[in-house]
Amino acid sequence: MSGDATAHGLGRRDVLRMGAAGTAAAALAGALREAGALPVPPGPGDGRVRVYVLVLDGCRPEEFGGAEQPVVRGLEAQGTTYTDARSQPVFETIPNHVMMATGVRPDRSGVPANSVYDRAERVVRDLDRPSDLRATTVLEQVRALGHTSGTVLSKEYLYGIFRGRATYEWRPGPVVVPGADYSPDDQTMAEVSRMVREDDPDLLFVNLGDIDRIGHVDETGVLDVRAQRRAALANTDALVGAFVAQLQAEGKYASSVLLLLADHSMDFSVPTDLISVDAILTGRPDLRSSIAIAQNGGADLLYWVGPSGQRRKGLAEVRRLVLAAPGVLAVQTPGELRLGPEAGDLVATCRPGWRFSDPTVLSNPIPGNHGHPVTEPVPFLVTGGHPAVRRGATSATVARTLDVAPTVGAIFGVRAPRGGYDGQVRSEAFTTVPRAAPADR
Numbered sequence: 532m533s534g535d536a537t538a539h540g541l542g543r544r545d546v547l548r549m550g551a552a553g554t555a556a557a558a559l560a561g562a563l564r565e566a567g568a569l570p571v572p573p574g575p576g577d578g579r580v581r582v583y584v585l586v587l588d589g590c591r592p593e594e595f596g597g598a599e600q601p602v603v604r605g606l607e608a609q610g611t612t613y614t615d616a617r618s619q620p621v622f623e624t625i626p627n628h629v630m631m632a633t634g635v636r637p638d639r640s641g642v643p644a645n646s647v648y649d650r651a652e653r654v655v656r657d658l659d660r661p662s663d664l665r666a667t668t669v670l671e672q673v674r675a676l677g678h679t680s681g682t683v684l685s686k687e688y689l690y691g692i693f694r695g696r697a698t699y700e701w702r703p704g705p706v707v708v709p710g711a712d713y714s715p716d717d718q719t720m721a722e723v724s725r726m727v728r729e730d731d732p733d734l735l736f737v738n739l740g741d742i743d744r745i746g747h748v749d750e751t752g753v754l755d756v757r758a759q760r761r762a763a764l765a766n767t768d769a770l771v772g773a774f775v776a777q778l779q780a781e782g783k784y785a786s787s788v789l790l791l792l793a794d795h796s797m798d799f800s801v802p803t804d805l806i807s808v809d810a811i812l813t814g815r816p817d818l819r820s821s822i823a824i825a826q827n828g829g830a831d832l833l834y835w836v837g838p839s840g841q842r843r844k845g846l847a848e849v850r851r852l853v854l855a856a857p858g859v860l861a862v863q864t865p866g867e868l869r870l871g872p873e874a875g876d877l878v879a880t881c882r883p884g885w886r887f888s889d890p891t892v893l894s895n896p897i898p899g900n901h902g903h904p905v906t907e908p909v910p911f912l913v914t915g916g917h918p919a920v921r922r923g924a925t926s927a928t929v930a931r932t933l934d935v936a937p938t939v940g941a942i943f944g945v946r947a948p949r950g951g952y953d954g955q956v957r958s959e960a961f962t963t964v965p966r967a968a969p970a971d972r
């Protein structure tokens with residue numbers, strides 16, 4: 532389960548030579564030298580541990596630390612890489628960030644997808660309100676112990692659902708990409724830099740949206756999505772390098788644990804491979820008027836809103852018709868996937884290369900999609916300058932987005948939620964899981 536840096540195919544010198552931007556690479560050189568070849572200096576002596584969770588939204592495992600990401604590859608050599616890491620259903624952004632922050636599945640958090648049909652308000656909407664999240668997050672748990680936490684989340688809906696939880700919060704802006712409701716990584720990382728320098732939170736939770744959003748662009752077909760995506764991978768990588776260099780320059784790296792992972796993967800489809808539950812039910816107006824649909828890219832959540840006396844028979848019929856449609860992979864119940872009542876009555880997922888969309892209004896006109904099982908694999912890396920981080924190792928143990936909160940919680944000594952976590956502490960990534968000294972209160 533453990534290897535060494537050469538197993539990654541490139542030495543430190545190569546990593547540095549390939550460094551994207553000159554300044555970022557040069558600055559990273561010091562960080563890697565400090566963390567690698569030379570003995571790692573002990574922490575600042577106050578028992579402080581700084582934990583940074585960086586989510587590269589929508590990054591595929593094979594892209595992570597790949598040709599465009601020499602900095603990440605260097606960090607892999609200084610940490611523990613999980614080769615079989617997984618997102619959790621529904622493979623979307625909001626539920627997986629919630630699982631990272633809570634360590635519990637959607638049937639306990641109330642957050643199964645990005646978009647749901649709200650039965651009380653009778654409307655399909657994003658789960659972007661603080662009240663949508665019923666579970667406790669590690670962000671407020673570390674606060675309760677006298678430590679500090681921060682959120683720098685590039686997407687407006689993530690800011691929305693986690694609002695009020697962390698000690699320090701940043702709302703995406705002033706640049707918010709129209710229609711995408713997110714801040715570019717340059718701006719997001721500028722705030723990370725400021726918050727680390729000025730507020731210095733013990734725990735920082737960061738979402739970087741560029742890689743995902745580049746996958747979602749190109750409604751016109753004019754842009755070369757794959758070239759754009761390579762550029763986004765390289766730019767985000769350089770920004771991570773600059774972040775590590777800052778930690779080093781400010782004397783924070785030796786006490787730092789970095790978790791780098793993605794919330795879900797990305798699948799690319801062609802515009803003709805669409806699945807419309809609306810169209811599937813066209814010939815059955817009785818059923819169509821009884822079903823509300825919440826689209827989530829590669830997954831559709833279906834809610835029975837018809838007469839309750841016809842519910843059972845009607846849902847069985849809907850299931851049969853949807854399952855028979857081209858491109859549909861499975862139709863399951865929320866219970867089978869532990870999604871809870873907010874996910875409705877049926878969950879339809881598509882095969883690779885397909886997506887759910889309304890063909891008439893092109894409600895989902897994007898080539899990149901996730902939410903369906905092919906987008907389950909994610910990168911997951913534990914690294915950083917803390918001497919307890921296990922270096923140059925790989926682990927085939929299954930790691931999940933659910934494991935972030937238990938792992939962070941173990942470092943800060945927070946108590947597991949009632950009923951325990953659904954995730955696990957990723958102790959393989961450490962010689963001994965570091966324990967932050969109690970905060971002065």
Ligand SMILES: [Zn+2]
Binds near residue numbers: 588589743
């Ligand atoms: Zn995402």
